[in-house]
Amino acid sequence: MVCDDVRRIAYFFLDGQLGERKNVDFQGHLKACPTCDGRIVFHKRMRELIRRRLKPIVAPGTLRERIHAALGHPGA
Numbered sequence: 001m002v003c004d005d006v007r008r009i010a011y012f013f014l015d016g017q018l019g020e021r022k023n024v025d026f027q028g029h030l031k032a033c034p035t036c037d038g039r040i041v042f043h044k045r046m047r048e049l050i051r052r053r054l055k056p057i058v059a060p061g062t063l064r065e066r067i068h069a070a071l072g073h074p075g076a
Contacts, residue, residue: 001029006036014043 006029012018013026030037059067 001025003029003033003036006030006033007039010040010043013040014047 006026009018009022009026013023018026030040
C-alpha cells in the first residue's frame, strides 16, 4: 500500500469498513510511514472532538407528532 491508497481509503479505515486484509495492509503502512500515521491520528482526534462537542438534537415532541400525523402514522 502506498500513501495515495491510504489517503483514498482513510475514512473507510476510520469507520471500520475495510476488509481484514486491507486493514492489515493499511496498518502496516501506518507503521512504516510517519506522515500517513500522523494524518490518521489527526483525523481520529478531530472525530473524537466533534463527537464530544456535538450533542444530539432531538425535535420537540409536538413537531415529531405533526410529522408523524402528516405521514399518516399518528401516535408513532
